[in-house]
Every structure is written in C-alpha cells, then in structure tokens.
Amino acid sequence: MTHHDPPEATQPPTVAMRDVVVLLGRFPALAGFDLEVARGEVVLLSGPNGAGKTTVLRTCAGLAAPVSGEASVLGLDLHTQRSAVRRRVGMVGHASGLYEELSVLENMDFFAGACGASGTEARAALERLGVATRLGDVPVGALSSGQKRRVSFAAMLVRRPELWLLDEPHSGLDQAGRDLVDGLLSEAAGAGATVLFASHELDRAEGVSHRSVVVTAGMAGESGG
Amino acid sequence: MDELRRVARAAQLVAAKDLRIERRTKVATAQMLPFALLVLLLFAFALDPDRGVLAEATAGLFWTTVLFTAVLAIQRSFAVELSNGVLDSLRLSGLSVPGIFLGKVAALFVQLAVLEVVLGLGVAVLYDAQLGGWALLVVVALAATTGICAAGAAYGLLAARLRQGSALLPLLLLPLLAPVLIAATRGSDVALGRETGGGWSWAALLGVFAVAYLGLGAALYGPLMDET
Known part of the structure; x- marks a missing residue:
C-alpha cells in the first residue's frame, strides 16, 4: 500500500x-x-x-x-x-447521468449551461478526458461504457x-x-x-x-x- | 432579479432539452398523435347513429381526449429523467428547481399545443364542428393546457418515483384535473356556439387553476425531487 x-x-x-x-x-x-x-x-x-x-x-x-x-x-x-x-460538489456514479438520446456535445452544453460554464469550457473538458472530437455528435446511447464514463467525468469537471x-x-x-x-x-x-x-x-x-x-x-x- | 434570471435560464435549458429529445426520438409523438386520433375516431363510431349527440358533446370529447393523451406525454417526459441516473445529475446541476419545473411545463405545453391543433382539425372533419369565437377558444385552450401541464409536471415526477408509478399517474392526475376538464368543456361550448354567455368566466376560472397549479408545482418541486 x-x-x-x-x-x-x-x-x-x-x-x-x-x-x-x-x-x-x-x-x-x-x-x-x-x-x-x-x-x-x-x-x-x-x-x-x-x-x-x-x-x-x-x-x-x-x-x-x-x-x-x-x-x-x-x-x-x-x-x-x-x-x-x-x-x-460533483459526482460520477455507477450510472452515466447523461441523456442517452442526446449527443455528447448536447449533453455537455446542457450541463455546462446549467452551471454557467461556456461551450468552450465544455469542449476543453471533453478534450481533457480524451474524448475524440469525432464523437461530439454521436448520441451518448451509442457510446461504449468507457466512453460514457469519460463524458460523465467531463460533465463533472466543467462544474469545477x-x-x-x-x-x-x-x-x-x-x-x-x-x-x-x-x-x-x-x-x-x-x-x-x-x-x-x-x-x-x-x-x-x-x-x-x-x-x-x-x-x-x-x-x-x-x-x- | 438575479433569482428570476436563474429561473428563466433553467426553464429555457430544460424545455429546449426536452423538446430536442422528443424531436430526436419522436417517442411521444409516435404514441400521442395516433392514440388521440384513434380515440376521436372511436367516439365518432360510437356516437355516429345520433350525430346530434356527437355535435353536442364535441368539446367534452375533445378535452377528454387531450387529458388521456397528456398522460402519455407526461409519462414519457419523466421516463427520460429517471433513466441512467439523470435525475441525480439534474439535482446536482445547479439549475434552479422552480426553473426545472417550469421548463418541464413549457416542453409539455408545446407538445400538447401541437396535439390540440391536430385534434382540432380532426374534430372539425369527424364531428362537423363549427367555430364561433376564435379568441375565447384560444384563451380557453391556453389556460387549460397550462393547467394540465403544470399539474402533470408535478404529479408526473411524484408518480415516476413511486413503485407502479406509471399505473398510478392517471389515478392521481385525472381527478385533480376534473375541474379543468369541466371549465375547458364549458368554455369551449360557448366558443363553439353550443352555449351562450359565461365563456370568459370559464376562461378566467381556468386561468386561476393554471396559476394555482403553477405556483404549487414550483413550490413543491424541490421536495418532490428529493429522495424521501
């Protein structure tokens, strides 16, 4: 240890x-x-x-x-x-906490907008989590569990x-x-x-x-x- | 003033999000419109032998159909929030709770308003309804729809968090909306020329219901969102 x-x-x-x-x-x-x-x-x-x-x-x-x-x-x-x-506070739980029907960017814009962060900050958080730009328009429901996890982290990070x-x-x-x-x-x-x-x-x-x-x-x- | 801005911002975000999800998935639309038109058609079949009864009951049948269909829209609206831990994300989002409520109401309002326009056309064709007072009908529809959506948004969240909630929603909601059904039917009857006088009083009563349900919903939404 x-x-x-x-x-x-x-x-x-x-x-x-x-x-x-x-x-x-x-x-x-x-x-x-x-x-x-x-x-x-x-x-x-x-x-x-x-x-x-x-x-x-x-x-x-x-x-x-x-x-x-x-x-x-x-x-x-x-x-x-x-x-x-x-x-x-920010939390990443077992469930993604994301709207599966919306795209990655739509989710990020929603949760960034909710806490007063900008779209630029939302995209920076995605980049920090290594979420590929090409995934921005993909519905969250179509992502792998690992990709969803990264987006969940990004949605938490953008709230600082x-x-x-x-x-x-x-x-x-x-x-x-x-x-x-x-x-x-x-x-x-x-x-x-x-x-x-x-x-x-x-x-x-x-x-x-x-x-x-x-x-x-x-x-x-x-x-x- | 800052608090009002927070409420308005939250309402705008939530309403836009809900409508985007519906535009993307068309789940509510694919259920609501066919269901509502089918109910109208079945009423027409059932009462066709006596077209006088059908014409007399047009407003009541219209608003009964709207109420039943609203239950589907409300269930869909909250099914989205309860999957994948989204409700927790919403609670942690920092959005104003009354704003979240008003956003849910606004999105439901847009969906029901579209439904009512389509149903209105259906009623005109199937029931041979003649319109008398446009202004009164529009005001009655706006106030009744606001009341239905406000009560629906509050009870939809409550029912969604209960076991067997989808079965309970109509049992909880429809009795609460009985006064709205009565007032909307009577006001619409006047607008359709079936009754004379008193139409604006019914519209005013619907306005009172709408304001009361909006106020209660905004006040109670926080406790409803919290776990019990």
Missing part, C-alpha cells in the same frame, strides 16, 4: 460526519457512520459490496438525507442545506466542484482511461479540491489516495494512511 502524503489540516474539514444514520427505505444503509476528510485530501472508501460506500458518497453529495447524527460538507449542514451542498465524489471511477475504462483518472485525482488534490472515492481496485486506488477508510455494514472501520 503506497498512499501519498496528506495535506496539512489547517482548515475546517470538507466532510465531517459523526454518528450519521441514513436509511434506504427502512433499512439503515449507514448506522452510526463517522468520517472526516480534510480539504485537499484524496480518500479511498473500500469495503465489501453493500457495505454502504455508495450511500456515503450520495450523502456527501446531498442526494441522500441523514436521519440523525452530525453531518456537514464544505461547512454546510447536510440536514438543512443539501441544495447548497449540491451546487458545490470543490468536492469530487466518485463511485468506482476506474470501472469500465481501458488502461489509458485509468491512467487519465489517476492523473485527474492527483491534479484535483493539487488544485485544492477534495476527493472521496469508492473502489474495489485497491492496488491502483491506494496509489492515488492519501488514506483509505474501510466501510463495513454501514460503519467506518480502521483507516490506513
């Missing part, structure tokens, strides 16, 4: 959770979960399937609501200020989020794509963004993270760092 050195914690944490409970229906997906992530940190969430990693990410994104416990992201309370949290939340970011990507994602994670941390990501590819993921947190049955276990 070769974690990077973490940044010095001189600012309030980007993510602070204490004794957080999140329900999926009536099932407690997180049961007394604790987590603290400093600004600029790249933190890996590991653990078995169904342990609650995705729920942690969705809660940090303001997409799932905690029913109890103390929880804040970027200094905003996850009980009362989730819509403000959503404006400042302060907290990146990534669920299996290497999934579906070829070797070049995986290397590209690793580079993006390092760059994000260098630029002051915070990254929280879940992965089963521990060798690769630990190489780009400052520390890891094991999630088991909705609880945070031991951390490595």
Whole structure:
C-alpha cells in the first residue's frame, strides 16, 4: 500500500460526519457512520459490496438525507442545506447521468449551461478526458461504457466542484482511461479540491489516495494512511 | 432579479432539452398523435347513429381526449429523467428547481399545443364542428393546457418515483384535473356556439387553476425531487 502524503489540516474539514444514520427505505444503509476528510485530501472508501460506500458518497453529495447524527460538507449542514451542498460538489456514479438520446456535445452544453460554464469550457473538458472530437455528435446511447464514463467525468469537471465524489471511477475504462483518472485525482488534490472515492481496485486506488477508510455494514472501520 | 434570471435560464435549458429529445426520438409523438386520433375516431363510431349527440358533446370529447393523451406525454417526459441516473445529475446541476419545473411545463405545453391543433382539425372533419369565437377558444385552450401541464409536471415526477408509478399517474392526475376538464368543456361550448354567455368566466376560472397549479408545482418541486 503506497498512499501519498496528506495535506496539512489547517482548515475546517470538507466532510465531517459523526454518528450519521441514513436509511434506504427502512433499512439503515449507514448506522452510526463517522468520517472526516480534510480539504485537499484524496480518500479511498473500500469495503465489501453493500457495505454502504455508495450511500456515503450520495450523502456527501446531498442526494441522500441523514436521519440523525452530525453531518456537514464544505461547512454546510447536510440536514438543512443539501441544495447548497449540491451546487458545490460533483459526482460520477455507477450510472452515466447523461441523456442517452442526446449527443455528447448536447449533453455537455446542457450541463455546462446549467452551471454557467461556456461551450468552450465544455469542449476543453471533453478534450481533457480524451474524448475524440469525432464523437461530439454521436448520441451518448451509442457510446461504449468507457466512453460514457469519460463524458460523465467531463460533465463533472466543467462544474469545477470543490468536492469530487466518485463511485468506482476506474470501472469500465481501458488502461489509458485509468491512467487519465489517476492523473485527474492527483491534479484535483493539487488544485485544492477534495476527493472521496469508492473502489474495489485497491492496488491502483491506494496509489492515488492519501488514506483509505474501510466501510463495513454501514460503519467506518480502521483507516490506513 | 438575479433569482428570476436563474429561473428563466433553467426553464429555457430544460424545455429546449426536452423538446430536442422528443424531436430526436419522436417517442411521444409516435404514441400521442395516433392514440388521440384513434380515440376521436372511436367516439365518432360510437356516437355516429345520433350525430346530434356527437355535435353536442364535441368539446367534452375533445378535452377528454387531450387529458388521456397528456398522460402519455407526461409519462414519457419523466421516463427520460429517471433513466441512467439523470435525475441525480439534474439535482446536482445547479439549475434552479422552480426553473426545472417550469421548463418541464413549457416542453409539455408545446407538445400538447401541437396535439390540440391536430385534434382540432380532426374534430372539425369527424364531428362537423363549427367555430364561433376564435379568441375565447384560444384563451380557453391556453389556460387549460397550462393547467394540465403544470399539474402533470408535478404529479408526473411524484408518480415516476413511486413503485407502479406509471399505473398510478392517471389515478392521481385525472381527478385533480376534473375541474379543468369541466371549465375547458364549458368554455369551449360557448366558443363553439353550443352555449351562450359565461365563456370568459370559464376562461378566467381556468386561468386561476393554471396559476394555482403553477405556483404549487414550483413550490413543491424541490421536495418532490428529493429522495424521501
């Protein structure tokens, strides 16, 4: 395990959770979960399937609501200020989050327009993710899963989020794509963004993270760092 | 003023996106138009033995057909948002939530307006309808369609998030829209010369419904978009 050195914690944490409970229906997906992530940190969430990693990410994104416990992201309370949290974070999940009927460029223009970014920035993000120009007019539904993954990343990047939340970011990507994602994670941390990501590819993921947190049955276990 | 601009920008983006998807896929069009014309035709077959009844009931049959067809358009509009995790992307997009609601309403409005023009021609041919007051008919149609789309956009999202939502949508939506159906039918009857007087009162009532559904929808859309 070769974690990077973490940044010095001189600012309030980007993510602070204490004794957080999140329900999926009536099932407690997180049961007394604790987590603290400093600004600029790249933190890996590991653990078995169904342990609650995705729920942690969705809660940090303001997409799932905690029913109890103390929880804040970027200094905003996850009980009362989730819509403000959503404006400042970016997430790439299992699903593409893209309109399959629209082309790559139409999707990018929509999501760039939504956050006030320009078409030029949208195209720059696609270029950064190595999405070929010839794919611009192709409907997203016709792309391979790896290509969709790159476009999803580009749609997140164009928003310039302060907290990146990534669920299996290497999934579906070829070797070049995986290397590209690793580079993006390092760059994000260098630029002051915070990254929280879940992965089963521990060798690769630990190489780009400052520390890891094991999630088991909705609880945070031991951390490595 | 900035908030109004955010709302308008979000509405424009969402409406343009929805209409682009429909223009590209033509799913709603391919379902809605044939369905609506078929319903009109079936009414004509069923009531043909007595053309007097058909003529008397023209406005009611027209708006009933519009309501049933609107359910298809609303289901399609939200099926697009619920596939591939798009609703989460929309929630994270930073777009104004009332703006998203108004954009959905606007896109549905355009689709239903096109449908109503085609259905109007169908009614003129099949039911031999004679038009009396153009202005009243247009105002009634605008207000009724706005009400249908506003209630549809709110209930469409609610139903889409429920198990068996597509089956529940008509059960939730149609009772809510019964007052719109009544007012639109009575107002259209006046415009078609079947009734005299009171047409503008029905139009005003439809305007009140439209404003109420728009206001409620814009206010409730945030909680509806959030997971429960």
